[in-house]
Amino acid sequence: MAAISDKNTAGSNPKNRLSAAASSGINIFFILYSALCVIPLLLLLSVSFSDEKSVLTHGxxxxxxxxxxxxxAFLYKDIGQIAYSYGISITVTVVGTALSMLIIALYAYPISRSQFPHARFFTFFVFFTxxxxxxxxxxxLVYVQMLxxxxxxxxxxxxxxxxxFWVLxxxxxFKETIPAAVLESAKIDGAGELRIFIRIVLPLSMPVLATVALFQTLTYWNDWFLSLVFITNDHNISVQYLLYKMLANIQYLSSNPTAAAEIARAGGMFNFPSETVRMALVVVGIGPIVFAYPFFQKYFVRGLTVGAVKG
Known part of the structure; x- marks a missing residue:
């Protein structure tokens, strides 16, 4: 009751309230900021559906x-490879994010407990890297020759x-937000460390875990460098690296009319939509990852330990 009373008192304190002008200013700022993020996406979407000649003429x-x-239609000519690379990227993103969150959480939990005697050493070890x-x-060499x-x-x-960074x-x-009283009470009730971690720590940590998972998802989905370094054929390349290769080929043909003419003479396409296809490549690349944000958003604003400790 004391905790509830203190919370209500703090919430009703006029010093903690924003004025109407300040609230309106903050809302306007974030509306403008959101518009600046969305407008470029709308522009590239519009250009991708535009005629090539009108884009070159009028911008x-x-x-x-x-x-x-x-x-x-130009991208559809390589739909088989694009679909296969999509499957590679989705598999790598899902499996990689799941394993990454498991390892990060399992490493972060022990070094967050003051009872763990080697917490400082393993914290310094991860910080050193x-x-x-x-x-x-x-x-x-480690990944190619050893592994x-x-x-x-x-x-x-x-x-x-x-x-x-995400481990820390x-x-x-874990250390600053999850109440130690909750963990101690579970330990008194006979729960082991693994059960405390699975049944208490993970459910209370969904906001931070979801945030880290979102950034790891973006990291895996947007990565093209690993395909460039470790994959020597087109069998296991990610969709981002495939689109990167397509864009590089388009830029080369756009700047080399002789090569484009040779391709056209061999039965290929000469007047390909160089400007609009670049925008279409971006749309194809960012399409699926956009749907990840609504899934994670609900965890960003959820209260973490409201009511976990009673006064």
Missing amino acids: YRFIPEKFNLAAY MLFSGGLVPWY NLKDTLWALIMPLLVSS IVRTF
């Missing part, structure tokens, strides 16, 4: 002067599994 417009699906690394060549992961999906998953963020969240 980019929010409303297509002449509606045309030539850019997507943020400051120093072995370099690109040893990193490559023999070249041309496998694990080469796209393992290098991004653990982020030292989750560790701080």
